Amino acid sequence: MxxxxxxxxxxxxxxxxxxxxxxxxxxxxxxxxGDTRGPMDPQDDEMDTDDVVRFLEVAAEFGVDAVKFTGGEPMLRQDLEEIIARTPARMEVSLTTNGTFLPDRADALVDAGLERVNVSQDALDPADFAEITKSGAYERVLEGVDAALAAGLDPVKLNMVVFEHTAGYVPEMVDHVAENDGLQLQLIEYMPELTGKPEWNVDIQRVHDWLAERAAEIEHREMHDRKRYWVGGGPDSSGGMVEIVDPVENPTFCANCHRVRVTHEGYLKGCLNRNDDLRAMGEMTKPEIREAFRETVTNRVPYYGEYMVRNGDDEWEVNEKYIDEYAEV
Known part of the structure; x- marks a missing residue:
């Protein structure tokens, strides 16, 4: 490892x-x-099936035991079932999706080896859902969640980004997962530095405080200094868990990050927030991918606490010392 x-x-x-x-x-x-979405047809710059599998086989050699497939919308890939089936057996396979294609493919994905699924669902009202997603697929998403549960992907974790447009739905979404077996909720702190809309930000601590009053039981995960709030049942049940992912300005979160990312074009990157550390795998052989993977891991730096540091005014700023050292490598 x-x-x-x-x-x-x-x-x-x-x-x-x-x-x-x-x-x-x-x-x-x-x-x-950034927002680079284009046409729905497959694009030449996307990794093909063999590219993805070749990378995963190398990652498995280094003891990586979990892979999450994302997009865009990963289920636009018609080879998704093949990719999952060819993923090294030692790896737990999970998927983040908007859920619209799950009604037709959940069973096949499970048969291929999918073990967990996160479905993005930001509102419980069709009109507000359409405003946030620019999609009229609200009912289709609900069908996708049901299909995932029926296929054995229990629990299904609902992803909800908490920002100005969605904050009012937090209580309703918490009730929703508490009242429906097999559902859990992941409230994701909005990241204004990646979207360029700081005015949409909300104080995530207020959500923590509200959940602490509501929860029957609170579980603390030391790895990311993250809390799980059980609002229906407890840790032994499959549903009713609410977890807040709050990475913004959180050195503890970054200090405990154990994941490397790969872009759809086949670039390795050590941090979500950075694009100055990209390493193209392209047509690399396995030995070359091994070396690129080693370099990516070696150069990983906690974003908050090292790459970004507090200045004399207690504000976050880029650590120029690190940047200078990195540029010399």
Missing amino acids: LTDDFGREVTGVRVSLTDRCNFDCVYCHNEGL
């Missing part, structure tokens, strides 16, 4: 299979690359 200079083992990879999407969510940051 590879470890970076800050003692962080890399145990997982997050692989974007496409930047194409049938939604146009207003908060999308496209895995940190």
